[in-house]
Amino acid sequence: MKVEKNISLLPYNTFGIDAKADLFIEYYSLDELRQVLKEHKGERILHIGQGSNLLFTRDFNGIILHSGMARARFLDDETVEAQNGLRLDDLIAQLTDMCYCGMEKLSLIPGEVGASAVQNVGAYGVEAKDVILRVNTLDVETLEERVFTNEECRFGYRDSAFKHELKGKYIVTSVVYRVKPGDATKTREEIIETRNGKLPKIGEVGSAGSFFMNPFVPEEQANALLAQYPDMPHFETPQGVKIPAAWLIEQCGWKGKTLGGAQVWPKQALVIVNANHATAEDIIALAAHISQSVKEKFNITIIPEVNYI
Ligand SMILES: Cc1cc2nc3c(=O)[nH]c(=O)nc-3n(C[C@H](O)[C@H](O)[C@H](O)COP(=O)(O)OP(=O)(O)OC[C@H]3O[C@@H](n4cnc5c(N)ncnc54)[C@H](O)[C@@H]3O)c2cc1C
Incomplete structure (x- = not known):
């Protein structure tokens, strides 16, 4: 676990706002996450991803939590589970290299897997909800794991239950996506080029x-x-x-x-x-x-x- 006190949030938000936080903690396993939540029960906590959809309007008096868990694995031929701290685009790059498709239209969207479910990210007519099968979480209060089906996430346009009634109550720990065999290289390249242009x-x-x-x-x-x-x-x-x-x-x-x-x-x-x-x-x-x-x-x-x- 990495713990830093009184840090600048400059490296942790893409807007480049130099706000400060009392504490920054990065965890590398579910056990470490449980330990942090237990030790800091009741304190103000903000779980961030890459900080690509945040605007820090003032210093953050509390704990900024970030996941250092960044692995992905196939559960079967058509389902892949990615940990919350993996960059979404890294996942898509890996899948494309392995000749799996389905997520390529989300190429180059900044941010991590955890937030992709919270935000229901989308581009070029595809949203995360179209490829998410389920979302694995940790209950901040009970420290127990809970799985949300796609339907239970109540996805909407850039929206999910994690932005409303579940906000601050659950940390997304991994996301299970549906993929299929296929070559997405060309689409991915075109999307990267278009996005880089604008x-x-x-x-x-x-x-x-x-x-x-x-x-x-x-x-x-x-x-x-x-x-x-x-x-x-x-x-x-x-x-x-x-x-x-x-x-x-x-x-x-x-x-x-x-x-x-x-x-x-x-x-x-x-x-x-x-x-x-x-x-x-x-x-x-x-x-x-x-x-x-x-x-x-x-x-x-x-x-x-x-x-x-
Ligand atoms: C240049 C640029 C282009 C972009 N293009 C697109 C686009 O095409 N489509 C699109 O949809 N978005 C786009 N975005 C927005 C951004 O990429 C998404 O909103 C992304 O999901 C944010 O991910 P993040 O990891 O940076 O999350 P953060 O910004 O760090 O956090 C976003 C929210 O998710 C919460 N959160 C983060 N991780 C977790 C977790 N593990 N558990 C619970 N809550 C969590 C945070 O508390 C916060 O409320 C773009 C952003 C930039 C800077």
Whole structure:
């Protein structure tokens, strides 16, 4: 187990915010995780992955917990179990090399396996929920293992029960994915190329990816908007008409605009970046201005995907 006191969280969040934490603990087995949870019962704990969807708004008075467990193994020909601390893209790279497919459209999404289930990550029409069979967890209170079936995770768009009623109660320890034999090399390469062309590269430019979720509006509202903006991209879904938040933000003229050190990424309006030593306040203020102008222009509320801590 690795334990560090009074640390900077700079290496642990992709936005590049220099917040501090009282304690950082990395565990390497379920027994170590149980030991930490037992010793620090009742204390404020935040389990992080790669920190690629977090915005530390202030110093964290508590324990930042991280998994150093990063192995994957086949349970049978079509199921693979990956530990929470393995980078999702490393898993997909390994599977592609071994000629297994099913997850390749999630290539290059930052973050670890544990958070892939919490966030129900998605890209190019595939979401983690489409390939997750079950999620193994540890109950923070009883320290017992509990398995959640795909259905029990109540996955939704960038959403799961782990963000709501199960939040803070269970730590995802491993995820079981369904895969199948097949060559995904070409798709993976194409996706990597596309993503590298439009998204900021981690380590070069600070960001948390898409800052806002795409909103869903009732059909009547979508029709009224389409009368005014015939080119508006829109997708009919069971939850309502989905309108890309990037389009809404771009229409409000935000692409490339800056506030303090924060900037709307010039290549993709949905992404806010840390362009020049941004503080969390800069990012929060820019996000608030963006959502206010989208509300005023389109009467649509856009909600951050990023977790404010
Ligand atoms: C450049 C860039 C591009 C991105 N592109 C996409 C994209 O295409 N699609 C997409 O869906 N997302 C995208 N994201 C967002 C991000 O990759 C995902 O949200 C990812 O799942 C975050 O993983 P993480 O390990 O960094 O989690 P973190 O950001 O560290 O944590 C996210 C949440 O999960 C919780 N959590 C983490 N691990 C555990 C655990 N083991 N048990 C319980 N809770 C846990 C945390 O407490 C937190 O609430 C992008 C981000 C960046 C920076």
